[in-house]
Amino acid sequence: MTRLIVAAGGGGDAVAAAMLDAALYGDGDQAVILTYAWDRLLIDPVPGPRGADNFTGLELLTSAVWAVPAQARPIAPAGSTLPRLAAELPNTFALLDPHRGVEGVTHQLEQLVSHLEPASIDLLDVGGDILARGDEPTLKSPLADALTLAAACQVNAPIRLLVTGPGLDGELPADDLRPLLGPAVHTLTAKDVEPISTVLEWHPSEATAMLAATARGVRGTCEVRDAGLPVPLTDDGPRVHDVDLDDALSRNNLARTITTTTSLDEVEAHSREVCGFSEIDYERNKAAWLKNQPPTKLDPESVLPQLDQFEAEARSRGVTHTTFRHITEALNLDGSQRGPLRQLLINSRPEQYQAPLWHISDAMSDPS
Known part of the structure; x- marks a missing residue:
């Protein structure tokens, strides 16, 4: 029997959806x-x-929904992890295209539900920012989650909202989320991580990496993102909670505001009004800045001393773990060097690799 899982925020939520599918079903x-x-x-x-026009090789599922098979390719200069996910995981990945706003996403969902007649529909969010009001000072990426939440609430089908890894996206603290969560329907384990273990070796999602790490028993404080945000790794991390969909909508001001939107531009405009920003504006500004940066070289001779300095400073902040994305940015390398840097560090200091995170060595083992 077919099941449908909607990855509320895309990216790492899609990887977590594959893990949850195997764990629950x-x-x-x-x-x-x-x-x-x-x-x-x-x-x-x-x-x-x-959107669909940014790919070649998509397969039509319905008149409004395309599947992204392994042979699909993003059209340069765009990039996407979805074809590789389709190649490495047994799930079918269908493309959620937000360019026609909530009305467009609702239409896609309705068509897919009608086409699949799924036995169950889960809406999954890693971290819990789908429960944001919109004015929280730590909120960074509310747009995608609000869009899918608004659409899900308009579909005439039973949809269960699941939140896992509360606080692990570094947006809303787990302590703030705890009163909003329903019962835990599952606690992820190391065994549950196995179906996506090879994906975690290359996928850049920090939230899903920390989710997997907590399921494997890792505890401490993980530093993430370009800003070096500290995220606690606790027993809350691997829990999967049921949350009332209508309660989530009543709390999420952005989701309620964008219900009748017909374009992504409209959604962005509402995000600027409700939240004070659009995360796509942040990406535009950062992309423009990155374009003007000189190319950097990954020099193994200088990387390890730089890593020692980074770890010493991180240790002084109480940090026990970090992501390879954060190390890449902390060492002023570009995203294309994340994979080679990761391999260099694992080969040089394998004892510090607590997959998929990097363990900050304690002072006694610090070579400096």
Whole structure:
């Protein structure tokens, strides 16, 4: 029987959806995962989400929904992790295209539900920012989640909202989210991570990396993003909570405001009004800045001393772990060097690799 999982924020939520599918439903028929193609600037140098016209090789599922098979390719200069996910995971990945606003996403959802007649529909968010009001000072990326939430609430079908890894996206603190969460329906384990373990070796999502790490028992404080945000890794991390969909909508001011939108531009305009910013504006500004940066060289001779300095400073802040994305940016390297840097560090200091995170060595083992 077909199941449908909607990855609320795209990117890492799609990977987490594949993990959750196996954890909750077993190894039988695989769920269809409906997700944005929105991989941020580490993978895709073009700001914002990609639409169907940014790919070749898509397969039509309905008149409004395309599947992204392994042979699909983003049209340069765009980038996307979805074809590789389709190649490495057994799920079908369907493209959620937000360029026609909430009305367009609602239409896509309705068509897919009608086409698949799924036995269950789950809307999954890693981190919990789908429960944001919109005015929280730590909120960074509310747009995608609000869009999918607004659309899901208009579909005439039973949809279960699941939040896992509360606080792990570094947006709303877990303590603030805890009163908003319903019962835990599952606690992810190391065994649950296995189906996506190879994907975690290359996928850039920090939230899903921390989700997997907490499921494997890692605890501490992980520093993430270009700003070096500290995220606690606690027993809350691997829990999957059921949340009332209507309660989420009543709390999410942006989702309620964008219900009748018919374009992504409209959604962005409302985000600027409700939240004070659009995350796509941030991507536009950062992309323009990156374009003007001189190319950097990955020099193994200088990387390890720079890493020692970074770790010493991180340790003084109480940090125990970090992501390879954060190390890449902390060492002033560009996103294309994340993979080679990761391999260099693992080969040089394998004892510090607590997959998929990097463990900050303690002072006694610090070579400096």
